[in-house]
Amino acid sequence: MGNLEQKAPVFKVIVDELSSQIRARHFAPGSSLPSENELSERYSVSRFSVRKALSILESDGLIMRQAGVGSIVCELSGGIALKKPLNIAISGPFSDPYSSGVINEMFYSGIVYESARAACSTENARLIQTSVEEFIAKKGEGVDAFFCISRKEANSSWQQLNEIASSGKPVIFINRITDLSHIAYVAVDYELESRRAAEFLLRIGKKNIGLVTVECQYADLVRSHGFKLAHEGRAQAVCSCLISGDSVGALEKLEQFIELERPDALFVTSFRLFSYALLARRNLRRQDISIFCFDKLEKNTYRENVMYVDMPLWDMTQHAFQYMVQACRSNDPVPILRQLYACDFILDSNFR
Secondary structure, eight states, X not given: OOOOOXXXXXXXXXXXXXXXHHHTTSSOTTOBOOOHHXXXXXXXXXXXXXXXXXXHHHHXXXXXXXXXXXXXXXXXXXXXXXXXXXXXXXXXXXXXXTSOHHHHIIIIIHHHHXXXXXXXXXXXXXXXXXXXXXHHHTTTTTOSEEEEOOOSOOHHHHHHHHHHHHTTOOEEEXXXXXXXXXXXXXXXXXXXXXXXXXXXXXXXXXXXXXXEEOSSOHHHXXXXXXXXXXXXXXXXXXXXXXXXXXXXXHHHHHHHHHXXXXXXXXXXXXXXXXXXXXXXXXXXXXXXXXXXXXXXXXXXXXXXXXXXXXXXXXXXHHHHHHHHHHHXXXXXXXXXXXXXXXXXXXXXXXXX
């Protein structure tokens, strides 16, 4: 047993022999392999070589290593190794003071979760809901990768996530762009897409577009900036209305804004502000005011002179999970995924 062929790396010899024994049911599913010390003595090699061999067997789906337990033999299907089971943590959802948690989940988080669940069902993976704070507190223990639907985390949290990712545990953001070296992302370029949408409105003859937004929200700030970039060099200054969390006061403020500024279109930076714009327009009998919303709207609801953004959330999530699975199961380093996506602009039949 201890005499290895010199031509092959010692860890490869261990992999080949143990793999053959597992497939031949010499080790039954659910049983334990010999300990690292036992394998090291059996093959007369270092524990480093043993660990490398066990890592390959785990990546091949033949064993599952558990701290304090050892290497457990996995079930095979027709002699073929099942994929290594993965625990994928996903953050959220969290309701915010500007919208219904149910609506927020339906139009954003809900799509992401459904896509994530679909991806897990084909990858022998389990989806675990957690929070950014909990993931950081446990330093990623118990999960293989973290999918972050980032909301309002402080920069310090992002730095901590980057530190965890640097240890080899994949962390990926959806719809947040970062230059942190170890964090992956799939995202819509909010600034670019907002600028494109505003430029479209200007091209079709909208001369006085009112910006409806909130302060201190990442997505709204970036989208507002893109909107303003589209107006650079134009004689007319941007008119904007900042909405607070007070629903009654917010509606009154927006109605006063419309009466004062007389906009021919409203550029609404997120779904939570759309209902205010819609109600204000109805109360003032100004159906001629077009509304653009930088979020997906429910089908057959309030489609009256409305344009909205349809972000490819399903495809983005699928791409993110493919990356995480590859990063978790590959024996070789996987390049960190940083992918930007374009949006579709949807116009209702009465948009003018």
